[in-house]
Structures are given as structure tokens and as C-alpha cells.
Amino acid sequence: MKYFNTYSGYDNWPLALNLAIAAHLLIGASVIFLPDMFRSAPKYEDIYTVSLIEMSSPVAAEPEPAVIEEQPPPVTPEQVEPEAVVIEPTPTPQIEIKQEPVKPVSIKPLKRKIIKPVVEPKPAIQDIEKQQREMLAEALRAEQLAREQARLAEIEAQRQQRLLEQQLALLKDKVRSTSRPASRTGPAGGGPTLIEKQYYAAIINHISQFWTLPNFKVWDEGTQAKVVVYITKDGTIRKHEIEQRSGDPTFDQFVSRTLADASPVPPIPPALAKNDIELGFIFLPGTIR
Numbered sequence: 001m002k003y004f005n006t007y008s009g010y011d012n013w014p015l016a017l018n019l020a021i022a023a024h025l026l027i028g029a030s031v032i033f034l035p036d037m038f039r040s041a042p043k044y045e046d047i048y049t050v051s052l053i054e055m056s057s058p059v060a061a062e063p064e065p066a067v068i069e070e071q072p073p074p075v076t077p078e079q080v081e082p083e084a085v086v087i088e089p090t091p092t093p094q095i096e097i098k099q100e101p102v103k104p105v106s107i108k109p110l111k112r113k114i115i116k117p118v119v120e121p122k123p124a125i126q127d128i129e130k131q132q133r134e135m136l137a138e139a140l141r142a143e144q145l146a147r148e149q150a151r152l153a154e155i156e157a158q159r160q161q162r163l164l165e166q167q168l169a170l171l172k173d174k175v176r177s178t179s180r181p182a183s184r185t186g187p188a189g190g191g192p193t194l195i196e197k198q199y200y201a202a203i204i205n206h207i208s209q210f211w212t213l214p215n216f217k218v219w220d221e222g223t224q225a226k227v228v229v230y231i232t233k234d235g236t237i238r239k240h241e242i243e244q245r246s247g248d249p250t251f252d253q254f255v256s257r258t259l260a261d262a263s264p265v266p267p268i269p270p271a272l273a274k275n276d277i278e279l280g281f282i283f284l285p286g287t288i289r
Contacts, residue, residue, distance in 0.1 A: 206262060207262045208287070211288055231278075234267050255283045
């Protein structure tokens with residue numbers, strides 16, 4: 001009971017009131033002034049404006065040295081006037097050596113023109129050499145062709161000579177049954193007539209012009225093929241039959257090709273009075289019998 005009486009008797013309210021007012025004032029001042037102390041925006045504004053003013057001012061100060069141009073004009077005109085009075089150089093430029101430099105200029109291009117044709121004939125010489133080589137090659141080819149033609153002509157002459165010998169042998173001697181298939185054209189039991197022999201020789205001469213064997217191999221002289229040929233009145237070879245083959249398929253093939261190329265042969269003479277005729281031939285390498 002003594003404690004409560006003592007507290008109730010404690011009367012110091014003015015101090016508490018002052019402390020409360022001071023605290024409120026302190027809070028209000030901090031709210032008003034503290035934000036302005038931490039703001040950085042005004043610093044950027046000051047730096048930006050000052051930099052623009054400083055950059056523009058030194059550029060405008062440079063055109064000041066233009067004032068120096070007024071110094072040269074007063075001194076120069078007074079000294080030039082007495083020098084311009086002299087007229088001595090006027091007659092000289094007309095007679096001066098203006099023509100002399102023209103001469104060397106005209107001579108130099110002449111020398112260059114002379115040098116150019118010296119370089120140009122080089123390709124011409126090459127063209128001439130090329131043409132000479134081509135002409136030589138053509139001459140060699142022509143010579144080889146002439147030699148080949150001479151060789152073929154010699155072979156043909158030898159073949160024609162053999163044919164003539166065969167024709168003479170047919171006219172002089174009687175042909176044996178194996179080597180004289182033309183006997184089929186005569187009457188039964190009789191030999192061929194003179195007209196038949198002549199016609200037979202003419203056909204052999206005609207077919208021999210087409211009878212050639214290739215040179216890719218050496219042909220045996222004993223190789224032969226016996227063929228029966230059927231000829232119409234106008235000389236057309238209607239067909240042929242190989243009665244005895246040579247044993248070489250290539251040889252037989254060239255025999256058939258020769259008969260196909262030789263058709264038509266000379267027509268049957270009217271003296272024989274036949275519409276068709278059957279003749280036999282023996283094909284040998286390089287000759288026909």
C-alpha cells in the first residue's frame with residue numbers, strides 16, 4: 001500500500017510531453033530533409049549542361065587568325081610596277097627554240113614505229129614454220145598413200161596376169177571333170193562349145209574383179225572351195241551352192257560375199273538359146289578357176 005501511494009504522488013508529466021514533442025519533430029524533419037540528401041539527379045543535370053557549353057566555345061575562337069591577311073597587300077604592288085615596264089622578253093618567245101623540241105618529239109615515235117615491226121615478224125616466223133611442218137606431214141601422208149596405191153596396183157596387175165593365163169589354158173587344153181565344171185552346160189557326154197568357153201572365161205574375169213581376201217592372215221595356197229552358180233538370162237546370180245567347202249569359215253564367207261557383189265554377171269549369149277545356166281567355179285587364194 002505504500003508503493004501505490006508513492007507512484008501516485010509522482011507528478012512529472014511536463015518532461016514526458018516535451019520528449020514526445022521532440023520525437024515527433026525529429027521524425028518530421030527526417031522525412032522532409034533526408035530524401036533530398038540522397039538524391040543524385042541534380043548531379044547529372046549539372047554535368048550535362050556544362051559539357052555542351054565548353055565544347056562549343058573553343059570552336060568559335062579559331063577563325064581569329066583571319067586578321068593576318070591585311071599585311072601582304074601594301075608592300076608587294078610598289079616593287080612589281082618597275083619590273084613590268086621591261087618589254088624585252090616579248091620578241092624572244094616568238095623566235096625561241098619552240099620548233100627545236102618538236103623535232104626530237106617527232107623522231108622518237110619514228111624510232112618506236114621501227115621497233116614494233118621488228119617484234120611482229122616473230123609470230124609470222126612461227127606461222128611459217130607451222131605451215132612448213134604441216135606441208136611436210138601432208139607430203140609424208142601423200143607419199144605413204146602413193147606407196148599403198150602402187151602396192152595395190154601391183155597386186156591387181158599380178159592378178160590380172162594370172163587370169164589371162166587361166167583363160168588361155170582354158171582355150172588350149174581340155175578341162176578335166178574336177179577342174180572344168182562348165183561341162184555341165186554341154187550336151188550329154190560332150191564337152192563345152194567354143195561359145196560356152198568364151199562365156200565362161202568372161203564370167204571368171206568379171207567375178208575375179210571382186211575376189212580379194214583380207215591381209216590379216218596368211219592364206220594357204222591349197223585352200224579351195226567348189227561352188228555351183230545359177231545364172232539367169234540377164235546375168236543375175238539367182239543362187240549359189242558350195243559343194244565342197246574349204247574348211248575355213250572365213251574363206252567360205254568371202255566366197256559368198258564375192259558372188260553377191262559380182263551379181264549381175266554378163267548376160268547369157270543369145271547363141272546359147274538358154275534362159276538360165278549352171279556353172280561351177282573353184283575359188284583359190286588370189287584366183288578363180
